[in-house]
Amino acid sequence: MDLNAVHTFVAAAAAGSFQDAAAELAVTQQAVSKRVAALEQDLGVRLFHRSPRGTELTIDGQAFLPHARELLRVAERAAASVRPGSRALRVDVIASRIAPSGLLREFHRAHPDVELDVVHLHTVDDAVAALRAGTIDASFRAVLAPGRGLPEEIATAHVLDEPHDLLTGPGHALANARSVTLAGLAGHRIWIPGSAPGTEWGAYYDDLCAAFGLTIEGTGPNFGSDALLDVIADTPGLATLAGARTRLVWPAGHDLRRVPVHDPVPVYPHSLIWHRDNPHPALRTLRSHLAAIPDARPEGATWAPDWARR
Known part of the structure; x- marks a missing residue:
């Protein structure tokens, strides 16, 4: 009709x-x-x-x-x-406890009038497909892995370089260290379940291992951060890497330790990606908010894969 x-x-x-x-x-x-x-x-x-x-x-x-x-x-x-401006701004973040989720919460506190719809997509390919289809408005991702450049219609802006800490239980050999070098991690077992091939974080950790001779295991099912922390707390020979701004909460009895990594500091590059033709007015508000965040890069030398350098 x-x-x-x-x-x-x-x-x-x-x-x-x-x-x-x-x-x-x-x-x-x-x-x-x-x-x-x-x-x-x-x-x-x-x-x-x-x-x-x-x-x-x-x-x-x-x-x-x-x-x-x-x-x-x-x-x-x-x-x-x-209609742009009438519906919620739909933003993809990989997980609820990582740094971009915290940035999105800060944005919501600064702009409570902007309605948000937060989704969790698995891979960067999923995010790019959703941006092209218009089912999401923006996604927090690392710069794409080697050989997979962004499509021309997808724009990107660097948001944050997040340093890594070594996370150990109280019985680990490095539990009482004030800091540790990347070279000093060689020979220690580092467990990051869910570090799957074909993901940008999997590519990041593969390159980190190749550059510094580290051993990072991605074996076993990924039951989430709570299960990971339980295993790390009870296993003296096992540690993991965690972003310095990643929100982790554990029982007091775990007595987990965050040990800063340096010489160089491994940083994970968080970026915002969106479709260039997306007209949602709140997307511009989000981009402006993120652009105003001070660039708090760690002091001293940093490391990121070649494909993730600014």
Whole structure:
């Protein structure tokens, strides 16, 4: 059903004549007549009695009028649900405890009027596909892994270089160290479950191992950060790497230790990616908020893979 014709019918019913409806709609009287005639043909009934004095609704027109008004209300609600600025800004972050989630919470506190819809997609390929399809507005990701450049329509902006800490249980050989060098981690077992091939974080840790002779194991199912912390607390020979801004909470009995890593400091590059044609006004607000964050890079030399360097 042509909603433009339905709108014209409702206007003509309210005005009492095609001429007055044409003036209200800023179209010709002939256009009003054609639209109403097309609607009548579509419905198979006459909606108006026409006379030199004007128009009057037929019985069928009276029956159709409340439904026509409801059709227009439903159409407006449907359009408003997707109109830029009327729907929530949908942002992808990999997990709820990592640094970008914290940045998104800070954005929400600074802009409580912006409605957010947070989703968790697995890989950067999933995020790029969702951006191209329009099912998300933005995604926090590392710069793409080697050989997989961003499509031309996907824009990116660097947000944060996050240093890594070594996370150990109380019985680990490095538990009481004030800091540790990257070279000093060689020979120690580091466990990061979920570091899967084909992900940007998997590529990051593969390059870190290759550059400094480290052993990072990604074996076993990934039951989440709580299960990981339980294992680290109870296994003296096992440690993991955690972002310095990653929010981790554990029971007091775990007595876990965060040991800063330096010479150089391994930093994980967080970026925001979005579709260049996305018109959502809150996306510009998010980008401006992130751009205003001070660039708190760690002192001294840092390391990131070649594909992740600014």
